[in-house]
Amino acid sequence: MIHRRDFLIATTATLGTLGLAPALAQTDALPKRPIRLVVPFAAGGGVDVFARLLAEKLKEKYGLTIVVENRGGANGSIGGSAVRSAEPDGTTLLFSAMTHTMAKQVMKSPPYDPVTDFTPIARVGEAPMLLVMAPNLPFKTIAEVVADAKQQPDKWTFATAALGAPGHLATVLFNKLAGLNLTIAPYRGTAPGLTDVAAGHVQLMIDPVLALLPMARGGNVKALAVTAKARAALAPEIPTAAENGMPGLEYATWYGVWGPKGMPAATVTALNAACNAAIKDLAASGKLAEFGIEPVSGTPESFADFIEKDVKRNSELLKSVNFEPV
Structure with a gap:
């Protein structure tokens, strides 16, 4: 005979395990090898500072090995090209601002399409x-x-x-x-x-x-x-x-994380969830406020939709002053 108390304990434990299952599955989908987080600008700038904050929190929270690599030059396209040509396994990621998405509007011969050649993972902040x-x-x-x-x-x-x-x-x-x-x-x-x-x-x-x-x-x-x-x-x-x-x-500026085109959906989902959780912790600790950053979180799909609208708005601004790509 099962006593009511034992039944409730067993049921609670089962429900708790079921609730943890999606989170555990997402963690399992995170890259097991070291992650190279490419910042397409020189060290010391706003993008670099935020990238290092996020990298440290991801290391602390998930035990990930993340190396921030500065690859400045050519309007950010040197760093972008390094990520675009990498294996789409989640071990090479791009941390940048809206600069990345505007390559086609400001460069005569951009080395890639910043929207279709990359996988949007997470928008993480604005300032x-x-x-x-x-x-x-x-x-x-x-x-x-x-x-x-x-x-x-x-x-x-x-x-x-x-x-x-x-x-x-x-x-x-x-x-x-x-x-x-x-x-x-x-x-x-x-x-x-x-x-x-x-x-x-x-x-x-x-x-x-x-x-x-x-x-x-x-x-x-x-x-x-x-x-x-x-x-x-x-x-x-x-x-x-x-x-x-x-x-x-x-x-305002905004910041995000991208990967190469063709990343597995499970890896994208896991990295998105990890970034969202890390940003939540950074905001709660006051670290983001120290640098004037407002936390942002959302799905990869909402990030992609945001990019589309932001590129349109900025393209119209450039067109209104007859800006010519260089």
Whole structure:
């Protein structure tokens, strides 16, 4: 005879096991060999910082061996090409921003189709952007910058991490709103461009808050505004673009993980679940807030749908200013 208490214990244990089954199955589908997480920009930029945060959490949470590899150059396409040509077994992944998805819109001869040649795995975060200026310039507001640039446009140049990068698109929007066509100089990532702004060789740069704020707080560059509707919790002392003289300059960057085309569905699902869980933990610990990143999670399908809409929006922005791929 089975007592009611024993029956309840057995039933609870069974239900618990059944509930764990999908999670265990997903964990089993994670790559067993070391994972190469390719960042297509120089070390030290916003994409690199976030990639390393995620890699460390995935190591801690799942025991994965993840090596972050910086492969900068050619608007991020050198790193993208390395992932595209890799075996689609989940051991070579790309960590990038919207720069990756804009390759066809900003390059005359992109080495791949950033949408159809890759497997979207997870969108993991987004962040406001920061407009900074060379420290040797006397201006304090965007309105003052625009007024001077209209008088002397040849004296003003924007640095950008890469063509098609979030900072590039935000800069295009700046030019459009200001009625200017200031030169935009692409670099091999955020760090080298920011170095030139700090040295006064280039006058302006827009890039994620997490990448530019340390230099701004250190006095190496001047922070003018965040490109958001509200001030960033990470830097409440910095005004919004609207407060500083340019209403409408609102632009956020986002980050995601991709793999090569043709990855097994089970591996994609497992990596997506692992990324979502890691981002949840990072958000709960306050690590993301330290860098001004808002957590994002969702399915691979929702990521693919987001990419389609984002590419359309940014393509229309580039077309509105007659941008020509280079």
